[in-house]
Amino acid sequence: MMLRGVRHHGRRLSLHSWRTITTLSDYHHHHHGPPPSQTNEDPYSLMKEDGVHICSQLWVSSFSNPRKTYANLTGFLRKFDLWVLAYQRCYADEMGLFPPRNSIHYAVLRDLLSLRDAVLHSQYSWGMRTHQYIRSPREKPISRLISKRKLRLMLEQCTPTFQDRILQEVLLMVLEPVFESRFSRRSFAFRPGRNAHTVIRTIRSNFAGYLWFLKADLGCILERLDVDSLVGFLENTVKDRKVLAIIKAGIRKPALAGTEEEEEQKKKRKKRGGRKKKKLDENERKPDPYWLRTFFAFAPEEAAKVPSWGHAGVLSPLLANVCLHELDVWMEDQIIRFFRPSRSDSIWKNSTADGSHNPSWPEFVPTSGQEKTRKMDYIRYGSHILIGIRGPREDVTEMKRKLVEFCENKYGLKIDNSSILIEHITRGIQYLDHIICRRVIYPTLRYTGTGGKIVSEKGVGTLLSVTASLQQCIRQFRRLELVKGDRDPEPLPCTPMLYASQAHTNSQMNKFLETMAEWYRYADNRKKVVGFCAYIIRSSLAKLYAARYRLRSRAKVYKLASRDLSRSIKETTGAAPEYSDLLRMGLLDAIDGVQFSRMSMIPSCDYTPFPPNWIPDHERLLHEYIKLQDPKFFCELSRSIKREGLSLPQDDMSMLVWDLKSKGILGDRSTLKSSNQSNESVRQLPTFSESNSSVSSLYG
Incomplete structure (x- = not known):
């Protein structure tokens, strides 16, 4: 490193004298390139286009020719408008406000231009904290000597620097459209226009009739994959050596991270010192509200862990999808090879697309007939995959063996058998905190027979059921210290909202319940799970109000504040007799009752049919735009109009x-x-x- 004698992870520093940060900056410029003031170009003269327009052109170009290889992406790195857009996005993430282009100061544009030139001339180093080409808008300039302790804390920070985040944004804007046009439709995590809801709807629509499932967590591949192998996957599409060198340098250089012992020591220090009220700076972004932090704690296991490599930052999820894209391509080929149609089967007689027999009821699969069509489907959310197989258990075992063999040959890693589970539909498969199971039903089938007679027969079929996991919901509440117990959970008071007003507390919990109702939108037991969440929240708030206003039980709280806690407890207890007058004058906030206090208020499950070949709206718009740009399409359209006489x-x-x-x-x-x-x-x-x-x- 540049500073000799500086050791990380809490070790003692051996330097006897420290110089100012400006001296270190001069040293860095002497060894790593010119200072920002030596740039002769004018930033305003380089701002010729809109950064969003450049990104849009790149999206259209990549979707017009998905198999194209890119040998010169450095030209996009030279466009200063992309760097300005990346700065705007990082500024918005840092300050909570998206700045217009004409409001960015000239000095900031000069620093941004210096950062671009350093990257293009291979003079940039990831994670450099002693000298930065551009600093965060929240960071104050250092103009005097700093102590050893402050310098050590600055060097040991785990968060990426502001200039690293700008470079990550630029690389993401350039590489994301290049790979999005190639990715499989069966991968849904960390991609625009796709989320966990699309996974659940796809399972409900396409996974009907499968008895055996393969559920695997391939996170070990992302954790132990060699850097050269990852760069090799990128080279299949991107041939630009400069871009690959920048990404490789960021992946190879490890980011500083504290050990588990250090994290435990920090928690103990916080407990000893107590909690102090934090004062926000003038331009500092406000923290996330309590209801949003509580909902983030409910993230399922498949979505909670985000891949990260070195200093790649926001580029890491895209790199993870690039790595596992090879598995998606291989699985699509295996699905075609595995398919064996049967004429005696009621569905899937000819091809894999015959499954959309009833769009309004795609989960129903008749069980009549001896022979069954062998069919397989696959879905991936991050590193978690789910394979549904319609066939005997021997086919599932063979598919598991092929999957382990492919990962060993392609990634050079052997997957543990415990990470790949074989499960049957009767026992239920948990995926994204939802349980995939089936119900046997006996519908009445009516059809017109010979002679025009209407025949009614009792049929047998299976109905795919996707329900929310109530036990997983209880575990999440217990981890948040809102309940205790497992089989018979007892609500606990919501202590983080102890010093908030009743109106603010009810408002926060209502937003949380609305978000939970939206999260379980496609679960069959939506009413049951959301009703349980509403009971836990309402009981937790009742215990909180009982402790705050010195009431003995929840029953007294419900008696004073009503069932939905919409009545002011201060007014009924005499603590604020003028509450109604202040509320009438608009000096106090009205108290909203806690939502979903009755089962009839909870919305039912959304059974809207999901198209079999669904694509996001932005991809559909891109395909239509590309079609309109093709002259052959207009010629064919003109011929058809003349042919029809229109x-x-x-x-x-x-x-x-x-x-x-x-x-x-x-x-x-x-x-x-x-x-x-x-x-x-x-x-x-x-x-x-x-x-x-x-x-x-x-x-x-």
Whole structure:
């Protein structure tokens, strides 16, 4: 490192004298490149285009030719507008406000230009804290000597620097459209337009009829994968050596992270010292509200862990999808090979697309018939995969063996058998905190037989059921210290909201309950789970109010504040007799009752049919835009219109405007022809100038 004698992870420093940060900056410039003030280009002259327009062009280009390899992505790194857009996004994440381009100071643009030049000339070093080309807007400039302790804390910070985050954003804006056009439709994590809800709806629509499931966690591949192997996966699409060198340097250089012992010591120090009220700076972003932090704690296991490599930061999830994309391609080939249709089966007779037999009820699969079609489907959310197989258990065992063999050959890592589970539909499969199971139903089948008779028969079928895991919900509440116990959970008071007002507390918990109701939107037992969450929250708040206002039980709280806690307890207890007057004058906030206090208020499960070949809205818009840019599409459209004998609206409008300007006549072309042939008078406009002005007002 540049500073000799500096040791990390809490060891003693051996330097006897310290210089100022400006001296260290001069040393860094002497060895690593020119200082920012030596840049001769004017930043304003480089701001020629909009960064969003550049990104849009890259998205259209990549989706027009998904198999294209990119040998020159450095040209996008030279575009200063992309760096300005990356700075705006990082500034918004840091300060909570997206700054306009014309409000960025000239000095900041100069520093941003220096950062761009350092990256292009291979003079940039990831994680450099002693000298930064551009600093965070929240960071105050250092103009005097600092102590050993402050310098050590600065060097041992685990958070990425502001300039690292800007470079990560630029690389993400350049690489994301390149790989998004190649990714499989069966991967859903860390991708725009896709989330856990699309996974659940896809399972409900496409996984009906499967008896055996393979559930695996391939996180060990992302943790132990070699850097050269990861860069090799990138080289299949990106051939630009400079971009690959920047990413490789960021992955190879490890980010500082505290050990578990140090984290435990920090927690003990916080407990000893007690909690102090933190004062926010003038431009500091406010922390997330309590309801949002509580909901984030409910994140399922599949979505809680985000992959991270070195200093890659926000680029790490994209790199994880690039790495596991090879598995997606291999699985799509295995799905086609595994498919064996059966003519005696009621569905999936010819191809894998026959499963959409009833879009309004896709979960129902008839069980009649001896022979069954062998079919397989696959879905991936991050490093967690789920494979549904319709066939005997021997096929599942063989598929597991092939999966282990593929990962060993492709990634050079052997997967532990305990991380790949074989489960049957009757026992239930937990995925994204939802349980996939089935119910046997006996519907009445009515059809018209010979002679026009209506025949009614009792049929047998299985209905795929996707329910929310109530036990997992209880575990999350217990981890948040809102309940105690497992089988018979007892609510605990919500102590983090002890010093908040009743109106603010109810408002926070209502937002949490609304978010939970939206999270369990596609669960069959949505009413039951959301009702349980509402009971826990309402009881927890009742115990909190009983402790705050010195009431003995929850029953007294419900008696004073009603069932939904919408009545002010201060007014009923005499603590604030003027509450109604203050509320009438608008000096106090109205108290909203806790939602979902009755089962009838909870919305039911959303059974909206999910299209079998669903794609996000932005991808559908891109495909339509690319189609409109193709001249062949317009030629074929024109031929079909002429073949059908139709007329374009543009032709009618153009003839109308032509007749209006040339003859001063407002009418249809066919009407004008018939009127000229029969020597009938046509309706004239008052003057040509008036008609011209009216047309210009319509189209201009």
